[in-house]
Amino acid sequence: MKILTPAKINPLLYILGKREDGFHELYMHMVPVNLFDTLSFCENKKKGLNFKMKGANFSVPLEENMVVRAVRLFEKTAGVTVDIEIILEKNIPSGAGLGGGSGNAAGVLQVLNHIFRPSSTQIGLLPSEKLFELALELGSDVPFFLAPSPCEIRGRGEEINPLKKYPELMLVIMKPHLSISTPSAYQNCLAEKCTSFPEVKTLVDLQNHLNNQFETSLLPQYPVLSELKCLLLQNGAFGALVSGSGSAVFGIFYKKKLQKHAFKKLSCLHTGEIYSCETLTTHRYF
DSSP: OOOEEEEEEEEEEEEEEEEEEOOEEEEEEEEEEEEEEEEEEEEESSSSEEEEEOOOOOOSOOOHHHHHHHHHHHHHTOOOOOEEEEEEEEOOOOTTSHHHHHHHHHHHHHHHHHSSTTTTTTSSSSSSHHHHHHHHHHHHGGGHHHHHGSEEEETTTTTEEEEETTTOOOOEEEEOOOOOHHHHHTOOOOOOOOOOOOOOSSHHHHHHOOETHHHHHHHHOOOHHHHHHHHHHHHSEEEEEOTTTTOEEEESSSHHHHHHHHHHHHHHHOEEEEEEEEEEEEEOOO
């Protein structure tokens, strides 16, 4: 079995304060993007999990990768042994605020729940509520990726409401030669106590309300992010924003022609990674 796990962007992201449990209270819009990692699953003739990764070099041990963490948590909860080879082909850059690892974890949970289901049913081994609990235990963004579509998210990531009429976006995403950990992004970020949030149904709404609270700490600390925002705006984007906790920056374009022109020109100027993408209205793993 082979699946694609998407990236995400956050056109709106408000940090409202720190909770008693140590997490931050958030309000955000999270939207899946057609930039994908690939996960392949096949039987492992030896016992246990055999995990391999292509397209990325991580300094952390494999056991700390979100794929392996998702497998171990599923095994513990479901009482099964996963004798499977999993190959992760990375296309989504890490430390970019694009949710690559969270999407990988959610994809693994969905596939394992499908593989270990009773043979007499199409329903997964674990109920959807339990799978949601596992996703939240793995990370605040993981529940969104269980069924990716444009969503309004509150709490630390556990309150998810679909946004039915969200505008489809044409994007150019740029990542500089730096990665930013989410905990470090939170350190110097100022919370904003908001009680009402903008409604987004059109591109004009989005243009007027693009917001990422992380920029209050990230832009002074990493001037290259401001430079990338300026480059995108100078090349036809009507708005540009850091995605999540960074370090990727995305520009939004009104027309496909403008997007293609900007991607071509910025590909020559930018020494980091660059992607031409569109948002997704929904995504199914299988």
